[in-house]
Amino acid sequence: MNDEKKQALEAEVYSYVGKPIGPRVIGRDPVNLAMIRQWCDAMGDTHPAYLDEEEAKQTIHGGIVAPPTMLQAWIMDGFEMAKGYDEPQNEQQRLHKLLADNGYSGVLGTNTEENYTRYLKLGETVESSTVIDSISEEKATGVGIGYFITTKTSFENQDGDDLGSMSFRVLRYKPAEERPSAASGGSEDAVAAKPTRIKSPMGRDNGWWWSRVSEEDCLPIQRCADCAKLRHPPRPMCDDCGSQKWDSIKASGRATIHTFTVIHYPQFPGYEYPIVSIIVDLEEGERMASALVDCKPEDCKIGMPVELVIQEDEDGFKIPFFRPAD
Numbered sequence: 087m088n089d090e091k092k093q094a095l096e097a098e099v100y101s102y103v104g105k106p107i108g109p110r111v112i113g114r115d116p117v118n119l120a121m122i123r124q125w126c127d128a129m130g131d132t133h134p135a136y137l138d139e140e141e142a143k144q145t146i147h148g149g150i151v152a153p154p155t156m157l158q159a160w161i162m163d164g165f166e167m168a169k170g171y172d173e174p175q176n177e178q179q180r181l182h183k184l185l186a187d188n189g190y191s192g193v194l195g196t197n198t199e200e201n202y203t204r205y206l207k208l209g210e211t212v213e214s215s216t217v218i219d220s221i222s223e224e225k226a227t228g229v230g231i232g233y234f235i236t237t238k239t240s241f242e243n244q245d246g247d248d249l250g251s252m253s254f255r256v257l258r259y260k261p262a263e264e265r266p267s268a269a270s271g272g273s274e275d276a277v278a279a280k281p282t283r284i285k286s287p288m289g290r291d292n293g294w295w296w297s298r299v300s301e302e303d304c305l306p307i308q309r310c311a312d313c314a315k316l317r318h319p320p321r322p323m324c325d326d327c328g329s330q331k332w333d334s335i336k337a338s339g340r341a342t343i344h345t346f347t348v349i350h351y352p353q354f355p356g357y358e359y360p361i362v363s364i365i366v367d368l369e370e371g372e373r374m375a376s377a378l379v380d381c382k383p384e385d386c387k388i389g390m391p392v393e394l395v396i397q398e399d400e401d402g403f404k405i406p407f408f409r410p411a412d
C-alpha cells in the first residue's frame with residue numbers, strides 16, 4: 087500500500103472514532119431464571135442468590151438476582167452473530183470490514199474491562215449503547231501490524247437506571263505471513279524483509295555484553311572489580327559490596343540445565359518452534375536464561391551437561407545458546 091492509499095484508508099478508519107455503532111440495543115429477553123440457570127451451569131456457580139428462590143429471599147437482595155458477569159449476555163444477538171461481516175449491520179462491523187478488505191484480516195480480542203453498578207433482578211430488561219471510543223495508530227505487534235480498536239458500552243435498564251459499563255479492545259491486524267514478499271512478486275514498496283529475531287534492548291548497563299558476545303564469540307560474565315563477585319545479567323552495582331567498578335571474564339561455556347520449558351505458542355515471526363527455553367547453571371556459578379539447540383525437546387533433562395554455542399542470525403546478530411555436551 088503506498089502512502090497516499092494508506093493516508094486515505096487511515097482518514098476513513100479514524101472517521102469512526104466517537105461514532106455510536108448503531109441504534110440502542112434492547113435485550114431480547116428480560117432477566118430470567120432459565121438463562122441464569124444455564125449461565126451458572128456453564129460457570130459452575132451454585133450460589134443460592136442466583137438459583138434458589140427461598141434462599142435468595144433471605145439474602146440482602148430479597149429475591150433471585152443475576153450474576154453481574156452476565157451483564158453483556160443479556161444484550162447479545164445469539165446466532166445472528168455467527169454471520170460475520172460480509173454484510174455489515176452496524177458501524178463497528180463496517181469498520182472491521184473496511185480494515186479486513188484492506189488486508190487487516192486478523193482479529194484478536196486483547197482486553198476487556200467491565201464495571202457493574204448493581205445486581206439485576208428478574209424481569210428487568212437490559213439496554214445498551216456502544217460507541218467506538220478510540221483507534222490506535224498503526225502498531226507493530228508479534229502477530230503483524232495493525233490497529234487497536236476500543237469500544238465502550240453502557241448498560242441501562244428499561245427505566246434508564248445505570249447498570250454498568252464495558253470497554254472492549256481488539257487488535258485488527260495484517261497477519262505477518264501474508265505480507266507480500268519479493269518472491270511473490272510484490273511491488274517494491276510492499277516488499278517486507280524476512281523477519282528476524284527480536285533484539286534485546288541494549289542500554290548502558292548491558293550493551294557492552296552483547297557487543298562482546300558479537301566481537302569475541304564468547305559468553306562474558308560481569309565481575310566486581312573490588313570483591314571479584316560475578317554477576318549476571320549485567321547491572322551497574324555489585325549486590326555484595328556496593329561497588330560500581332567492574333570488569334568481565336569469559337565463561338568456560340560449560341553449564342548444566344537447572345530447569346527448562348518447551349515453548350510451542352504463541353509463535354512469533356523470526357523464530358523456529360518448538361523452542362527449548364532453558365535456565366542453566368554456568369560452571370562459574372552464575373545462572374542464565376538461554377535456549378537449547380541441536381537437541382530434541384524430549385531429550386532435554388534437568389541436570390544435563392551442556393556447552394556454549396554462539397549462533398549468528400541472517401542479519402548478523404549473535405546470541406549465546408547451549409547444546410548437549412559430548
Ligand SMILES: [Zn+2]
Binds near residue numbers: 313324325326328
Ligand atoms: Zn563487589
